[in-house]
Amino acid sequence: xxxxxxxxxxxxxxxxxxxxxxxxxxxxxxxxxxxxxxxxxxxxxxxxxxxxxxxxxxxxxxxxxxxxxxxxxxxxxxxxxxxxxxxxxxxxxxxxxxxxxxxxxxxxxxxxxxx
Numbered sequence: 001x002x003x004x005x006x007x008x009x010x011x012x013x014x015x016x017x018x019x020x021x022x023x024x025x026x027x028x029x030x031x032x033x034x035x036x037x038x039x040x041x042x043x044x045x046x047x048x049x050x051x052x053x054x055x056x057x058x059x060x061x062x063x064x065x066x067x068x069x070x071x072x073x074x075x076x077x078x079x080x081x082x083x084x085x086x087x088x089x090x091x092x093x094x095x096x097x098x099x100x101x102x103x104x105x106x107x108x109x110x111x112x113x114x115x
Contacts, residue, residue, distance in 0.1 A: 001028065001036050002032060006032070008031040008032070009030040009031055011028060011029050011030045012027070012029075013027040013028060013029040013060055013062065014027045014062040014063055018065060018069060018087075018089075018092065019065065019067070019069050020069065020089070021040065022039065022040055022042070023037060023038065023039060023040060023050075024038040024040055024047060025038075025065070025072070027055060027060050027062075027063055028060070029060045030059070033054065033055045033056075033057060033058060033059070033076070034053060034054055034055060034060075035052070035055055035060075035063065035074065035085075036049065036051075036052050037050040037052070037053065039092060050092055050093065051093060053093070053096075055076060055083065056076070056083050056096055057078070057081055057083055058076055058077075058078035058079040059076060059078035059079070060074055061075045061076070061077050061106070061107045061108065062075050062107065062108050062109055063109065064110055064111055065087065067111055067113075069087060069089050070087055070089070071084060071087060072084075072087050073085075074109075075103075075106040075107060075108065075109050076106070077105050077106060080104055080105060080106070081101060081102055081103065081106070082100065082101040082103055082106050082109060083096070083099075084097045084099040084100065084101075
């Protein structure tokens, strides 16, 4: 999951599969702070790396894809923020929106349905 040649610490943080089952997202923390995006082969289950997206924060912890599949929120504990990404449902790729929520040491994010 870490880039070829990377030698620093890069601990795994969180993992999710998109609602349609096509993509796997896995985050790293420590010095990497990335979200790796993989395409899931629907017949074999094999993963193919699509891209690595910088989490844009320090000490990334968890992330969550919203129920519509359009957004991904990533927590960054050391930089005290939750960062918002737009998710392309066709390619699986993430695009930073520039939107951030300032929250003291966020370590968990979850979308909760409101009745």
